[in-house]
Amino acid sequence: MSGNTPLIVTRQGAIVTLQFNRPEALNALDLPMAQALLAAVQAIAADTGVRAVVLKGAGRAFIAGGDLATLHANPAQGARDLLAPLNATLQLLQQIDAPVIAQVHGAAAGGGLSLMLMCDFVLAADGTKFNLAYINLGTSCDVGGSWALPRLVGLRHALEIALLGDAFTADDALRLGLVNRVVPAPELDRTTQAFAERLANGPTKAYGQMRRLLRTSFDRDLGAQLAAEAQSFDTCAHTADMREGLQAFFDKRKPRFQGR
Incomplete structure (x- = not known):
């Protein structure tokens, strides 16, 4: 199902799936897709x-990078136009409580790899190829790649991935900690659905507090992080889910979280 819709949005219960839908271009990020992603x-x-x-891709790939046709005539203006909605999207994705899962297959390169790195979890099909790729075009990275990559793999590995521009495999990505799971391609949809359902049944407000604590921890000293933890715990203490979690513990049963 391609049509003219750059992004297919579907909802199943509490799970929203955003499918990049330019399969003929390996889902290269262009301005309509970036704007549709921000709106979603x-x-x-x-x-x-x-x-x-x-987040997933239609056709043969997750995202093969930015759409080079957008940049070819005027690289500076094209990049400014494309990055404005993409950067706004990244900021919003860090602010929401719901965890974000990237379901990756085929290829994740350039901006597609950067976007993948910004997600909370990555499930990849075996056979997927990864490449930060920017250096091969004579440019530096965007879409949060320079922020996420050294946090995930350390500075030394990040420099190698970014400056050499070599492709690497799903097994390499797993070894480096860039993905959480590598599964056989025919099982990717089912595995991702089960993973998303587990998260959708969890304490969503606590997830939001936890993911923001972890992502901002690199920017604080210990005292500031301890204060942030105390504030987050206090926020969680006022939620129905924490009350349910405590009651379930004393009742010796599995908690039934409602995301509130």
Whole structure:
């Protein structure tokens, strides 16, 4: 199902799936796709019923990078136009409570790899190829790649991936900690669905507090992080899910979280 829709948005219960839909271009990020992604994430941010988000690609790849035709005539202006909605999307994805899962297959390169790195979880099909790729075009990275990569793999590995521009495999990505799971391609949809369902049944507000604590921890000293932890715990203490978690513990049963 390609048509003219650059992004297919589907919802199953509390799980929203955003499918990049330019299969003929390996889902290269162009301006209509970036704008559609921002609009979809804005809607997710306004909907407290969303408890997990999945990003995936139609056709043969996740995202093969930015659309070079957008940049060819005027690289500077093309990049500014494309990055404005993409950067706004990244900021929103860090602010929501719902965890974000990237379901990756085929290829994740350039901006597609950067976007993948910004997600909370990555499930990859075996056979997927990864390449940060920017250096091969004579440019530096964007879409959060320089922020996420050294945090995930350390500076030395990040420099190698970014400056050499070599492709690497799903097994390499798993070894480096860039993905959480590598699964056989025919099982990717089922595995991702089960993963998303587990998260969608969890304590969504606590997920939001936890993911923001972890992502911002590199920017604080210990004292500031301890204060942030105390504030987050206090926020969670006022939620129905924490009350349910405590009651379930004393009742010796599995908690039934509602995401509130």
